[in-house]
Structure formats: C-alpha cells, structure tokens
Amino acid sequence: MEERFDDIAEILIEMFESGDSSKIGSVIKGMRAPDIADVLSVLPEEVWIFVFRELDTETASGVLSIVDEGVAREILEDLRADEIVPLVEIMASDDATDIINLLPDEKVPSVLQRISREDYEDVSELLKFDRETAGGLMARELLTVNGGMKISDVIAVIRSEAENIENIQNIYVVDSAGLLLGSIPVINLLVVDSDKRADEIMEKGILTVTVDTDQEEVAAIFSKYDLYALPVVDETGRLEGRITADDIMDVIEEEANEDITMMAGTGEEEFWERSSFRLSRARLPWLLTGLLGGVASAFVMNSFKASLESVLTLSFFVPVITAMAGNAGIQSSAIVVRELAVGGISFGQTSSKLVRELKVSLINGSILASILMAIILLWQGDFKLGVLLGLCMFFIICWATVMGAMIPLLLKRGNIDPALATGPFITTSNDILGILIYLGMATLFIDWLR
C-alpha cells in the first residue's frame, strides 16, 4: 500500500511540473482522506496546495483535519479565508478548533467572522481550553435528551439529528439544568420498550472527566476502563462535550512519542518538522548539555592528572565506568518514567519501587563487578586494579540505578515532567559522578595501586 502511495506521489509530481492539474481528480479518485493525507506528506512542499485545491470540499476538510501539523500549517498559509471557511464548517468542533489554532494569526479573525453562528460558539468555547486537557480534546457535538423523555421520542430526536454527529455510541441523559444523569448505549434503544423513559433505562454512575483534566489522565481512564467515549463536564457537573476513542489513540501515541523524544533528548517536532535548521535546534540543547558534561568530565580528569600520570592504565577504564553508569541509569529511569506516564505508580508504591531497584542493582552490580574484576585480572594481571574497578563498578551501578528511579519520582512530585530526567540529566550527571568516584578512589589508594 505504501508502495502504491509512492507511485501516486510520483504521478502528482509530474503533473505539478507540467502545470496540468486537470487530471488530479482522476488520480486520487476513490482514495480515503487519510490516504490522501499520507500521499501529501510524501510530496514536496510546493506540490501540497496544487493537489489540495483539486479536492472536493468534504475530502479537503477530512484531509486537513488529519494531515501532519506541518503540512496543515503550510496549506492554511496558502488558502484564502473564504476557502478555509467551508472546510472548517463541516468539521467536528474539536477538529475545527485545532485548525483555528494552526491558522496564521492574521487569518483567525476573518475565518471566525465568516463561519456560522453555531460553529462560532462551539469553537470559541473550545478555544478557551488548554490543548492538552479534556476541554481541548472534546467535541461539543453530542446527543442529549431529557431524563423524562420517552424512548420513542428519543428515537425521533436521533432521526432528526444523527446526520450531523459522527460516531454516536451513546445518548447522554441530562436534567433540565443540563446536569449529566447517565447514558444510554444506542443499541439498547433497539432492545427496550419504547414507552419507557430515558432515565429508567439509562446507565447511572458513569465515568466523567472535567474540562481541565490533563490529557494523559484522560487517556489512562480510557485505557483502564476500556471506554469508547467519555463525557466531559464542567465543575458543576453540566455536560460540556465528549471525547471519543479515536482522539485517545492519538493522545496515547503522542504521550509515548513525548517520552521517547525526551529520552532521546529532542522534541516532538521531530515527527512533522521538515526544516533541518529547526530540527537541529530541537536536538542542540541536549547535545550541548552532553558537550558541557563532557568538558566537565575532562576537568575532573585533569584534576586527577597526577594519578593518571603515575598509573596511565587508570584512564583506559574511564569509558567502561561512564558507559555503565549511563546504561544502568537509563534502564531504571525509562521504566519509572513510563510507569508514571501510564498512571501505574501511586505515592504509596514509591518506596517499594526504590527497594526493588536497589535489589536489582545489588544483583547486577555484583555480577558485573565480578566479571570486570576477572577480565582485569586476566588481562592486566593486576589484582589491586581489579579490586578497585570492581568496587567502583558495583557502587556506580547501584547509585545510577537507584538515582535513575528516584529522580523521575521526585520530579513528578514537584509537578515537573519526569521524562525530562531520563535523557540529558541522568546520563550526563552519571558520567561526571562516575569518573569522580572512580578516580577519587584510585587517588586515595594510589600508593597501593602503584
């Protein structure tokens, strides 16, 4: 399938080069919006708008709400406000809001002025919320009925409104003040007696989130309780919108990408940014931290110059010390960061986590220290150096492993994203500390070693 998209991309590039857009329609005919979005992201930037302008309104609207952020920004840059309006108007309110957020600032007022009053109200309501909260994820469109309504009337409501709302799995039941009472799975409407009232057949005590719930928590709730849709309420319990599973799949992926890019010391823009300069800027901070950490290591080694001069062999084992401190720290920190992300560590578990890490590091530290000692004995025939390096290795693995678990837990308590700790901070500080401990111990025992 991907191969086919490459072929289509090639044909479209040829059309762009010959300047003939008349046959674009026949090439992409029958393709689904997500597939067209994929083809666009393979195409060079200058071809995007050339292809996009040939799509019918419905397809164009679908493509725009699905395509990579970088592509969408560029297309919106090229479109006039009056071309954008019909595309936004047929989107669900959450997608429409995302698009308004991507618009170049100067186009926002002219687009908002032209869209229908209802859409304007939904979008301006949603624009108030932080993008990474339940309010920022939810769509305003949903089917609500009053608790006293008969099922036959509920079905009549559905007949008149269902067309405007996608993916309806539940009807929400509210009281006269708009407070959420419960929900009815659509399929139950087919099964129950149509004379019953909505509040008689609704499921009560359903899960909700408030508009300001963080998207990571929303995703954890969806995945824990196997949900397809989750109603969002304000602080008084009034129904404000609903979040659907398709949005959550994106969030789970996004949060995983965030953890991984932070671990790797770069940013999420990696997944859509095309400019090498902006990508280099995303990666540079960690590389710089690493460089300065490396220079700090050089300072540390310089301060132990006398020991290194008297036993040059000591320097040979600096890389093994830094590599192991880094590895052990990354292992424990990555796991803790991920467990925190999926909501798996309650405060009560913190100490048992640390005990677990200590145990694991004691086992691994002993094994690796023994192996290193044996290698040095066999290679250098130097028992004393073997003992020194073995002890250092043991200590450093225990230290790095426990710190690797502790720092993200502390950051989480301080409400800082724990993933920050995994990459830059742990690796660099473990490097420096490892060298310091190793050469410090070597210097203390230098007369014995020599």
Place this chain on the structure above:
Amino acid sequence: MEERFDDIAEILIEMFESGDSSKIGSVIKGMRAPDIADVLSVLPEEVWIFVFRELDTETASGVLSIVDEGVAREILEDLRADEIVPLVEIMASDDATDIINLLPDEKVPSVLQRISREDYEDVSELLKFDRETAGGLMARELLTVNGGMKISDVIAVIRSEAENIENIQNIYVVDSAGLLLGSIPVINLLVVDSDKRADEIMEKGILTVTVDTDQEEVAAIFSKYDLYALPVVDETGRLEGRITADDIMDVIEEEANEDITMMAGTGEEEFWERSSFRLSRARLPWLLTGLLGGVASAFVMNSFKASLESVLTLSFFVPVITAMAGNAGIQSSAIVVRELAVGGISFGQTSSKLVRELKVSLINGSILASILMAIILLWQGDFKLGVLLGLCMFFIICWATVMGAMIPLLLKRGNIDPALATGPFITTSNDILGILIYLGMATLFIDWLR
C-alpha cells in the same frame, strides 16, 4: 483516587493478617473491576488469592481479564480448574483465550474440557493465532446478518443476541458463504426504513485486516482511519472476528513500551514482573554488552598507550567523545524507530530521511565542534589539540547521527525489530568507534601535537 486505593490496600492487608475474609465484600463493594485490579497490584503477592476468592463471579472474571499479567498468572496458579471455568465462560472469547494462554500447562486440558462447547470452539480457534496478530487480538463474538435480511428482522436478531456481546457499534453483513459484504452502524438502524434490506443500507468497501496481520499494523490502521472496530477476515474474505478500539489502546501502549524498554536495554516484563532476579535478568544482557564494549574501549586505549603517554591530555577528552557519539546516535535512531513503529516511513522516503539526518548533523556537528574548539583554546591554550578535537567531534556527530538513522531502517528491511538497534548496539558501537577515530587521528598527528 490512587490514595484511596492505598487505604483500601492497607485495610485488606490487615484482614489478611487477621485471617478474616468475611468483610472483604463490604470493603470492595461498588468498586469497578479495573479498580479492584489496581488494588490487587498494590497488594503483596500472598494477599491476591485471599481477596480474589471473595469476589462474585462476574467481578472476578472482569478483574482476571484486566489485571497485570504477573498477578493473573499467580491467581490462576492458586485456583482449581473448576473455579476457573465459570470465570472463563463469561469472558469475551479474546479475553478467555488470553487467560488460557496464561494458565499453567497442566491446567489447560482440564479447563478446556469443562467449558461449554461453543466457548471451546471459539477459544481453540483463537489459540491457533499468534498473540501479536489480528487473529490473536480479535474476539469471535459479533453480530452478523445476511445481506437479504430486512431491517426489521435485523432488529429482531439484535433483540435476541445483543445481551451476549459487548460494545456493539456495527452489524456486519455477510453473504450465504460467510463472505463479508459490508457493515451497518447500529445508529443507522434507528434511522432507516425498516422494510429495506441490509445490503441496501450497508456501508460497502469497508476496511478489513486478515487474521495474520501484525498487531502493529492493525494499530496503525485504527489510528490512521479513526476506527472503533475493525472486522477480521481469513484469506478468502470470510468474516472471522472483530477487533475493538479498547484492545488497540492496549496495543499502542504495549508497542510504545516495547520501543522504550528496548531503547533502555531491558524487556517488557519490567511492567509486571515482581521478582528482582527476573528483572535483573532482563537488564543484564545490555549491561553485559555495555561492559564488554567498555572493555573493548579499554583495549583500544591500551593500543594507543604510546600516544596517551606522550600527551596525557588526550585522555581527558575521551568521555566527551563517547558521550557525544552516544547522544547523537540515540537522537536519530529513536526518532526513526518511532516513525517506523507508527508506520510513518515508506521505502521511498528512506533516502530523504537519511539526507535530512545528514543535514541536521552537519549543522549540529559544526556548531558543537566550534564550541569544543573554543573551550579547549581557552582552557588548554592548545590550538592544535583544539583543531584535532573539533574535527573529530564534527566527524563523529555526523557519523553517529547518520548511522543512528540507517541501522534501524536496514533492520526493518531485514524484518528485524528496528528498536533493537536503538539502545545497546548503537551506543556501544559508537563508543568504541568514537575512541578509535579520536585516538587514531591523534596518533597520526602526534608529532604535530606534542
């Protein structure tokens, strides 16, 4: 909420210690199965079965299909076959199959013998499939109707069967041979004329996967096309089962966890394993690779002993070289691994990816090389050493970045999990290679440097 679970856990531990299970019911009354599963995973191992035995069949069945793999295994170990049977019988077929997979080998036949014929057939069908394929994910339960059936009859079918199937969003339409023709969203049944035939109102050309599709690809399809359910067919197009969005949220998380644990050089068991020995075993392979890599670095340094003896300062900069080679390699490899995982790189894009990485590394390499050069000039006042290290840094960053992107792409082509490349392999090989290049160049110019 998590805090509350800790309190409940404490109360349950007290009950366990006093040996009084009679009040467990009142403590966990009204709790949802996923919440009980959470409480279990906070409890010490010996308390699990004590609490589990007090649950009613429906709750127990729900908890068992949701709880961490490690907890489920332990509980199944303690239960008798005749206790397991009723729990399995009320599960959906996909969950039931997962439980059979977790059973201790000696219990499998006695459980399979006792479950109902229908469940037995579903489970033995599903047991044939690899757990990480569409066949391993799907449930056999679904609502199918014949294309010629009138909508009023379809609704009658739903009335008689709906109770046994969870989360029905679509009715699947098949022909007399069981070939999938299309699907009808449940809500449409409320809207259309009940005299119409199923094949007149069904959506045609719906997306399907075959039983052997890899779960990573299934997840990519769900997330790309915003699906809630996806029918699974055999190679002839016969409908075999359906996968629902809740399973996919787990898959997306699982795949992300897999990428992250591989990057960190450990295994997925990190998320449920409780034994320190088994955790240490999961982490040891990478730590060993790192240790041997470190020893190899020591050998490399030893072979450049003469140069290091004549210019000791050279050794001070070994850590900065290894740190930067590692960092640059992790950045590009993590991104490529992740893009491959979410299905973002088609073969046609491979070369443009590599060009991008080369460009980024040229920019970052120049900047970092210049900074390192300046620092060495200011600190050591040694112009020659500055030039040498600057050149090495530039070359190593370019090399590590491009290799970091290339190796996962090559592994993917060879059908090996690209995430394998990110952690152990890239870091260790970059360390050794970095030192080799650095000390090699230094030795070449040692007379000039001295």
